[in-house]
Amino acid sequence: MTTAPQPRPRVAYLGPAGTFTEQVMLTQPDLAAGEHVPLATMADVLFAVNEGRVDYGVVAIENAIEGTVNVAVDTLAFDVDLHIVRELLLGVTMNLLAPPGVPLDAIKRVVTIPVAWAQCHQWLRAHLPHAELIAASSTAGAAEQVSHSSGGDVAAIANSRAAEVFGLDALAVDIEDHPENQTRFAVVARSGVPAATGHDKTSIVVFQRADEPGSLLGILQEFAARQINLSLLLSRPTKSKLGDYCFVIDADGHISDDLVADALRALKAKQADVKFLGSYPAAGEAATASRARANDAGDLADSWLAGLRSQVE
Numbered sequence: 001m002t003t004a005p006q007p008r009p010r011v012a013y014l015g016p017a018g019t020f021t022e023q024v025m026l027t028q029p030d031l032a033a034g035e036h037v038p039l040a041t042m043a044d045v046l047f048a049v050n051e052g053r054v055d056y057g058v059v060a061i062e063n064a065i066e067g068t069v070n071v072a073v074d075t076l077a078f079d080v081d082l083h084i085v086r087e088l089l090l091g092v093t094m095n096l097l098a099p100p101g102v103p104l105d106a107i108k109r110v111v112t113i114p115v116a117w118a119q120c121h122q123w124l125r126a127h128l129p130h131a132e133l134i135a136a137s138s139t140a141g142a143a144e145q146v147s148h149s150s151g152g153d154v155a156a157i158a159n160s161r162a163a164e165v166f167g168l169d170a171l172a173v174d175i176e177d178h179p180e181n182q183t184r185f186a187v188v189a190r191s192g193v194p195a196a197t198g199h200d201k202t203s204i205v206v207f208q209r210a211d212e213p214g215s216l217l218g219i220l221q222e223f224a225a226r227q228i229n230l231s232l233l234l235s236r237p238t239k240s241k242l243g244d245y246c247f248v249i250d251a252d253g254h255i256s257d258d259l260v261a262d263a264l265r266a267l268k269a270k271q272a273d274v275k276f277l278g279s280y281p282a283a284g285e286a287a288t289a290s291r292a293r294a295n296d297a298g299d300l301a302d303s304w305l306a307g308l309r310s311q312v313e
Contacts, residue, residue, distance in 0.1 A: 009034040010054040012045045018140030018162030024090040024185050025058045026161075031187070040137065042072045043079075049188055050080035057082075062184040063092070066115050068234055073248055076188070076277055077205045077236060084203055084278035085194055086187040094120050094176040097143055097168035098155040104171045109134055111142040112157035120157055123175040143168055184283070193279050196254035201231065203277035206267055207238065207246045215271070216247065222266045223251060226259040227297070255279040 011031050014021040015038020026032045034056070039045050042059045049057040059072045076082060094116060098107065110117075110124065111134045117124070124131065136142035136156075143162035146154050155171060156162070163170055208215040223230055232250035253260040256279070268274045 009056055010037055011035065012037040012039050012048045012054040012057045014042055014045060014059065014138060015039055016138070016140050016144055016165075018143055018158065018165040019138050020090060020092065020159055020183060021058050021060060021185065022140070023159055023161045024088045024183075027090075028086075028088070028187075031056065031058070042069070043075050046072070046075045046080050046082065046188065049082055049190060052190065055189065056085075057188045058088075058185055059188065060183050061087075061186045062232070063115070064180070064182045065119055065178055068232075068248075070236070072186070073234065074236060076186075077246065077248060077275065078239060082188045082190060082278075083192060083276075084186045084280050085189050085192055086280050087201065087283045088185040088187065089283040090183050090185065092119065092176060092181040092183055093159060093174055093179075094157050095160060095163065095170045096155050096172040096175055097146065097158055097163050097166075098171050099147065099149065099152070100167070100169050102152050102155070102169075102171070106153050107131060107155045107171070108153040109151075110155055110157060111136050111145050112139055113137070113142070116142075116157045119177060119181065120175050122177045123172070127172070140165070188278075193255060194281060196256045196279070197281045199282050200252075200254040200279055201282045202251045202253055202255055202260055202264075202279040203232075204249050204251070204264065204267075205246055205275040205277065206249060206271050207273040207275075209272045218270065219247060219249075219267065222263045222270075223249075226263050228253055228259060228263055252282075253279075 011025060011034040013025050013036065017038060037048065037054050039048060045057040045059050048054045060069045061072050062068050107128055109132045110128060113136055116139055117133055136145060139158035140162045142156035143158040143166045146156040147166035147168060206219055229252040230249060231252060232248065234248040235245045236248055238244045238246050251260060255261055264274060
């Protein structure tokens with residue numbers, strides 16, 4: 001008896017083909033083998049997953065230079081009900097791309113997204129100080145626009161994948177001001193929590209009780225008391241009224257870890273609300289030593305307390 005082949009997952013990402021989002025998606029064999037759905041904005045990607053039109057979505061959520069990608073974080077926090085099931089890291093390398101045969105000294109216009117301008121500011125100032133900067137919706141969109149140009153004086157700032165997709169030549173490579181720059185991406189789904197790996201993150205949104213002094217301190221103490229490291233603490237307006245903020249938190253550990261679960265339980269009981277965004281494998285180098293020490297300390301404390309309780313008559 002033969003089993004029917006499993007349908008390929010539909011994966012939405014910020015399009016068109018050639019974006020950094022597509023580039024990082026293609027590093028994942030299961031996502032690369034799926035049916036790819038390029039969409040115009042990151043919000044479109046998240047709503048497509050939320051509405052069941054695709055199985056997974058890939059969005060950028062943080063850049064080492066520019067910080068948090070607020071549109072993605074806010075959509076996850078307020079507008080959709082999704083789980084982050086994986087995070088991915090991608091080194092950001094920028095290239096100046098032009099149609100074949102166009103020399104660098106002919107470039108008078110540069111098309112890209114404003115974030116890319118900012119990340120290549122020093123190179124542009126040194127090599128193309130008088131070039132007109134033209135905004136695009138994505139770096140791949142900029143490359144696509146340049147590929148259709150006929151003036152011979154326009155270039156795009158994009159990645160090597162975009163050059164491949166749109167048949168452009170690289171006039172200059174690695175023009176970013178900070179070679180160590182990275183972007184963190186989230187893979188989201190409508191449901192599901194991957195099993196703990198020992199190197200995980202848990203993401204939540206904590207809505208504090210209104211006008212209660214020391215609310216943020218109380219939130220942080222729940223993690224500090226359990227020796228749980230926070231890799232992200234971000235305040236965002238709740239969009240309900242001026243001065244009302246919530247906190248987006250990434251904590252080391254998994255919801256199946258006793259200490260992490262206990263911290264979330266305490267927050268849910270003491271704060272206005274807690275929205276769970278997911279527990280998922282963390283990207284990058286593993287840093288589990290402090291987590292293991294905290295778990296060991298918790299186990300010893302549980303044994304000590306159980307010993308005391310066993311003496312109750």
